[in-house]
Amino acid sequence: MNLLTEWLHTWRVPLLALLVLLSLGMAGPVLAQADPEGEIATAVPATDADTWRQVRSGETGPNYRDSRFDSNYNLINASGETWRQIRNRWVSPFGLIAICGMLAMIVLFYLIVGRKHLDEPRTGRKLLRWTALERSLHWSVATLFIILALTGLNLLYGKFLFKTLFGDAFWAGMISGSKMLHNYLGPLFGVLLVIILAKFLVRNLPSKHDWTWFKQGGGLIGKGRHPDAGFANGGEKVWYWLLATAGLVVIASGLVLDFPNYGQSRDAMQWANIVHAVGALGLTAVALGHIYIGTLGTEGSLEGMATGYVDETWAKEHHNLWYEEVKHQAADADETLGEESTPPQRSS
Known part of the structure; x- marks a missing residue:
């Protein structure tokens, strides 16, 4: 025991010195890992400004490509930045200008001109204009359009208003619900729109x-009798053909975004997003x-689609050519209750 104690006392100092040297030797790599510059210098040599310029220029070699399977995009995707600039600098401001400008025009028009009342007293005799099927199609498409417009506006602008007013928790639930409604109701709107466009095509030919x-x-503009109009007047035909052109483009681009599992490239998704936003914002404004x-602006229009x-x-005043074709079918209001038949062929 005395010999062991003597040996430990003798070698204590050299052992402590050895432990200190070992700890200093291990501290070097640890400090290098804690130093970002040192870590980069050892893990990725030559990652300098020239390297990033190569990446920015579009180089897609194995050293500059992202790690996802079968991807040809480099680490810096210039098209993504282009999409962001177009969306934030052009599309979003355009949408606000178009929609707010239209609202301002409507308010000014109502304050200056007011509601368009009938020039002559009502006769009390009614004409069937819209069947139950046609009204159902119209209100279904109109309801879906309004929901999609509101949820789309929330996706584009809502964070600037609702997140600030109500906080992150409320905003998270609101944006999640908006996204779900928009994604699931969009395809249904597309199907119903195609049906209603096909049904009303003949009535809206120029x-x-x-x-x-x-x-x-x-x-x-001007005085005298109202301009001639068949079942659909010129303004209604313009709205129809906007839906038949821009509306179908919005639906097609929305389907590209809604179903990304069919091999669309990132570039295709970005351009579909731009086209979808521009078309949807323009249609919302119109x-x-x-x-x-169809509601506040013209007396008698809403009741036609309601009843x-x-x-x-x-x-007579708004669709005189159509009236001449169907005037023999006019009936007293009490005779039309519960009675509905398919209207005859109407003029364009």
Whole structure:
């Protein structure tokens, strides 16, 4: 025991010195890992400004490609930045200008001109204008359009308003619900829109008298009788063809975004997003005018889509050519209750 104790006392100092040297030797790598510059210098040599310039220039070699399977995108995707700039600098401001500008025009028009009332008293005799099927299609498409417009606007602008007002928790639930509604109701809207466009195609074919309707501003410019119009007037036909062109483009681009599992490239998704946003914002702005004219702006228009019937006076003033074709079917209001038949072929 005495010999062991003596040996430990003798070698204590050299052992402590050895332990200190070992700890200093291990501290070097640890400090190098704690130092970001040192770590980069050892893990990725020559990662300097010239290397990043190569990446930025579009180099897609194995050293500059992202790690996802079968990807040809480099570490810095210039097209993504282009998409972001177009969306934030052009699309978003354009949407606000278009929608707010339309709202301002409607308010000014209502304050200056007011509601368009019928020139003559109502006769009390009704004409069937919209069947139950047609009204169901219209209200279904209109309801879906409004939901998609509101959720789309929330996705684009909502964070600047609702997140600031109500905080992150409320905003998270709101944006999640908006995204789900938008993604799931979009395809349904597309199917119903195609059906309603096919059903109303013949009524919305262009006619010679449409040009006169536009020159007179639908009867707002000049004096005298209203311009000629068949079942659909010039303004209604414009709305129809906007839906048949821009509306179908919005649906197609939305499906590209809604189903990304069919091999779309990132570039295709980015351009589909831009096209979808521009088309949807433009249609939303025009839809505000359509909604105003069909409700508050024109006496008798809303009741036609609500009940299916319009007064003789309304038909004569707004759709005189159609009225001439169906005037023999006019009936007293009490006779039309519970009675609905398919209207005959109407003029364009």
